[in-house]
Amino acid sequence: MPEKIIVAGVPVDTRHFIGGRRVASPDTFDDVSPIDGQVLGPIARGGPAEAEAAIAAAREAFPAWAATPRAERARILHAVADGVEKRIEELSAVETHDNGALLRSHRRGVMPRVAHNFRFFADWLLTLGHDDFETRGHTNHVSWDPAGPCVLITPWNAPLMLATWKVAPALAAGNTVVLKPAEWSPLTASLLADIATEAGLPAGVLNVVQGYGAEIGDALTSHPDVRRISFTGSVPTATRIAASAAANLTPLSLELGGKSPLLVFADADLDLAVDLAVEQYDNAGQVCLAATRILVEESVAEEFTRRFEEKASALVQGDPREEATDLGPTIHTRQLEKIDGFVQRALAAGARAVIGGHRRDGQYYAPTLLTDVAQDSEIVQEEVFGPVLTLQTFADEEEAVRLANDTRFGLAATLATGDRERADRVTARLIAGTVWVNCFFVRDLQAPFGGSRLSGVGREGGTWSFDFYCDLKNTVTAPNGWNNHG
Structure with a gap:
């Protein structure tokens, strides 16, 4: 298979991105543009081996990224946003060819929102906290600890915007990520990997794997080293993911369908x-x-x-x-x-x-x-x-x-x-x-987002995102018992 295809004049690598390098697969699937039914090119078709490699890369990169100071993580996420803004025209053109959404909407709203996703969660990270409080003279201190490798499975209707709505807070929280984009619209996720690398994101912190849910998705969601799974898509797929995650009690965030x-x-x-x-x-x-x-x-x-x-x-x-x-x-x-x-x-x-x-x-x-x-x-x-x-x-x-x-x-x-x-x-x-x-689709990242009933499980946005992507810890300290007073 060719390493890159040209879409709207933009070269796009069609291989997986694992551990900071491009990885091919022996099998491929065709990515077809809905505009005219033309095949854009063959895409690497991953399976259990690629899932294992990506999770291993995320696991290896996790300790160093989790230990990276908040200010440095935020700086890198802002650099990613800078990279997105420099390539808005390219990202818009590729995504329009890939999923058929309006080019004017991508230019004016969707891709600027992609950059905003990174900036918002980078800034929110720096203000994240809870006032200490007292219990019978003891001090309670709440902290948000990075959870570990996260699997993020995203839909085809707004591929990059909805992917970064998950990727940005997961990375800001100090986690590493394995992103699986929808097989009908995988291209801008590949470009995001390039942008993140150029921004200085360390190898293995963001991994992108492509393929069908039944072939690679199950291997990702059932893996015991995965500490969070976030999915946006259909109810039937969500039930399979939940069943797959159940054996390891992996926490889930599910944003599903609606009939609003x-x-x-x-x-x-x-x-x-x-x-x-x-x-x-x-x-x-x-x-x-x-x-x-x-x-x-x-x-x-x-x-x-x-x-x-x-x-x-x-x-x-x-x-x-x-x-x-x-x-x-x-x-x-x-x-x-x-x-x-x-x-x-x-x-x-x-x-x-x-x-x-x-x-x-x-x-x-x-x-x-x-x-x-x-x-x-x-x-x-x-x-x-x-x-x-x-x-x-x-x-x-x-x-x-x-x-x-x-x-x-x-x-x-x-x-x-x-x-x-x-x-x-x-x-x-x-x-x-x-x-x-008296309005529609007015959304602020500070607000909780999610659904009731079969429309989902959990809420993301603002602190709710960090609550999901982190292990919350409360440390209770006695007022005395210290040997030193420095």
């Missing part, structure tokens, strides 16, 4: 509510936080639907490299078939497509809104992960909350209302890790 509601009350700013609803088509609907179930108060449902159809129909779907494009392709033909299967079964069961409901050429699926759907139907209850929304109506606040909470998930919820007291009442009753009121 958008509640639109009659007192809401209807134009704002429509804007929020259409925004759910972002990244071709391949966003775990997307409010795919639109719940609208009966008295404004007809007007809401009219305005929604008008606005959504104006969206431009096409080549994500073009500035005017609003929706790109779905990530993979398998995902496209899955999306269409959901929609066609819903239509066969009596749903009506207000817009969309069909494929377009290539790997593109038309933005879709389905009405006349039952609450217990598959299309309402299961995550589609594509540009497919449903619309239901409610009579009053009580029914709105009941419908909103009536799934197995609890990742997020969005609420549109002009009544502050109603907002307070409803948000208090919604089952969700994040609730947005």
